[in-house]
Amino acid sequence: MMAQKNTCPIGVFDSGLGGLTVARSIATALPHESVYYFGDTKRCPYGTRGENEVRSFALQAGRWLSCHNVKIIVIACNTATAAALRVCQQTLDVPVIGVIVPGARAAINSTRTREVGVLATNLTTRSGAYTRAIQDLDAGVDVYGCPASSFVEIVEQELATGAHLQERWLEDEDIFDTPEVRAVVRQVVTPLKGHNIDTVVLGCTHFPLLVGPIRHELGPGIRVVSSAEETTRELVDILQRREQLAPEDALPQHRFATTSDNLAEFAAAGSFIFGQPLKSIEHVSLEELV
Amino acid sequence: MMAQKNTCPIGVFDSGLGGLTVARSIATALPHESVYYFGDTKRCPYGTRGENEVRSFALQAGRWLSCHNVKIIVIACNTATAAALRVCQQTLDVPVIGVIVPGARAAINSTRTREVGVLATNLTTRSGAYTRAIQDLDAGVDVYGCPASSFVEIVEQELATGAHLQERWLEDEDIFDTPEVRAVVRQVVTPLKGHNIDTVVLGCTHFPLLVGPIRHELGPGIRVVSSAEETTRELVDILQRREQLAPEDALPQHRFATTSDNLAEFAAAGSFIFGQPLKSIEHVSLEELV
Structure with a gap:
């Protein structure tokens, strides 16, 4: 040993x-x-x-x-x-x-409808890595990839403001949950709405920062699984x-x-x-x- | 929902x-x-x-x-x-x-030496299913398959005695932990001993019945992972x-x-x-x- x-x-x-x-x-x-x-x-x-x-x-x-x-x-x-x-x-x-297999496994273990959405960068979505990881574990689950690179831009733009960040995280304020961000998120997640999806994976480590507006726009019937957690x-x-x-x-x-x-x-x-x-x-x- | x-x-x-x-x-x-x-x-x-x-x-x-x-x-x-x-x-x-992926995942999460043994039937061993499942999850883990169909025979022979079983499970007796069974197990697991293996998967649903003699023959330095559990x-x-x-x-x-x-x-x-x-x-x- x-x-x-x-x-x-x-x-x-x-x-x-x-x-x-x-x-x-x-x-x-x-x-x-x-x-x-x-x-x-x-x-x-x-x-x-x-x-x-x-x-x-x-x-x-x-x-x-x-x-x-x-x-x-x-x-x-x-x-x-x-x-x-x-x-x-x-x-x-x-x-x-x-970070991919843990997120994939959690999505499979969470879904009842056996239809899962994946929010990720355009590159990760195109790579099909999540679809493979999910279907390797459960070939009966349908996966809908949703390219969301604009979420990264939102986060990076906000973080670039730099100087004000420290006060704001001390206030525990959700700086990303604004009407403008919700509007972008709403548009990005629209393609996920036409299915019977009940579980969505956050397949990019930036996205937990946007979990507030993402949850809001997906609505209460959809579980959000964070690959980070x-x-x-x-x-x-x-x-x-x-x-x-x-x-x-x-x-x-x-x-x-x-x-x-x-x-x-x-x-x-x-x-x-x-x-x-x-x-x-x-x-x-x-x-x-x- | x-x-x-x-x-x-x-x-x-x-x-x-x-x-x-x-x-x-x-x-x-x-x-x-x-x-x-x-x-x-x-x-x-x-x-x-x-x-x-x-x-x-x-x-x-x-x-x-x-x-x-x-x-x-x-x-x-x-x-x-x-x-x-x-x-x-x-x-x-x-x-x-x-039962294969849960056993494979547990083995990976348990091993420190990154060398894992798999006890399974000869057929499952030949199929390479565990090796694939383990290395899909962690390509850095070495897998040593150990064909052990004789374990199934031991269990089935003992179970075939039928009539006496009920009294014996009520007594909570480990009917499989006998000197004869230990001798068979000792011989079967010998090939696992020449490596730096610290974790062995029971890759057949009969094998948890033999966990007593298997643990005994592998010794205290090796963790036994049951695909059933x-x-x-x-x-x-x-x-x-x-x-x-x-x-x-x-x-x-x-x-x-x-x-x-x-x-x-x-x-x-x-x-x-x-x-x-x-x-x-x-x-x-x-x-x-x-």
Whole structure:
């Protein structure tokens, strides 16, 4: 039996800030665990790049985290999961999980009508990764992909306001639930309304930030499943089964690394998404990545 | 939103008696749920038949259960899951789950060494179904299949003693944990010992009956994952998420159907495996199956 590595941090990476919704969900569900977050902000977004390039970037992020003594790595990005989960699992000497299968499984386990909608970026939707993951687990479920890249733009535009974010997350205000955002969401989710869908997956790590307007526009008859939260549930099951949870007297020490040259901007937007101040942020130059 | 079907039974089927380990696990974890069990004993075992034949038999069993108002169907047989899960999911108007993916997922979530053993019948081992299921979920885990059809023979021979079983399960005696059985198990599991395996899946629904000698021969450093128990965990998650659990004041009414012509034998061996007397057993002729 291998030595336990209970107090090592949980590695989380994303192309930028979106994966902080996953990190936040992990920190909330596992209050004794430390998160080591890597955001490849300088090369964000991955969604407009080719698959080989995303795979190579994801491997670099995974190698960087695995050199920093993490006990497990979570790819907190749907694009990177689709392109690089398998190769990261095969290559890295640390176990790796992604966000797609947990979201797919939760959708199957939730649906009664056996019709599921998936909100994701246009690229993830086109890739068919969710449809495959869902139908691999239950071939009797119909999947309706709904491209929603404009949701990412809404979030990024709002986050770019930077300076005001810190006051606003302290007020616990849902800055995204405005009439304008609801109108965009309403238009985007319209194609999901013509079916017998009772469950919708948020298949992009930015989208939990828009869960207010998304729930409102989908209406009360539709359950919303967040791949961020479901990945956290899977992580809890893994650490429990492997007896690798941090001890209950451990104080979490979250650390954040980014390729961004603007640490102030990363700190402001990151603290807003993570729901608490990012106390330890380090800059990683692209030259340090192998 | 569809009408809730809370009080409908959970359908479970197997080629014969082995699936009663799954039914028992369900009845224990969900004490308010009723199980409707179908055992195709007359055509047992499925393991020596062709894939097309198994698929056709499994569809007949699934159709029979879906005509008896079950809210979900569990294929409690690894051979039938491998051969017929997808077609059952695509064809039947009731949701269907199998035993392989829950066992595979539990093994991945349990292993630290990333080396997993799978004990299954020779046929299931040759089919590679577990290896595929495990590596689809984590491409970094090595899988060592270990053919163990002789375990089925041990169980069936012991169960064939029939008349004495009822007294013995009432005594809660582990009738399978004998020096002779331990010797057989020791020999079968030897190939698993040359690796760095820390987790072994019981990939046949007969095998939980041998968990005593299996644990003993594998030793304390190896976790044993039962596909029966893991399938029950998945079922609990599904019924909770779909809000389809029976109400807490419901009294379970388990029913058992079999194609066997010898209901007394089915009752004796079945009560032993199920852990309580089978109170309602009906005979189903092959002509009734469509």
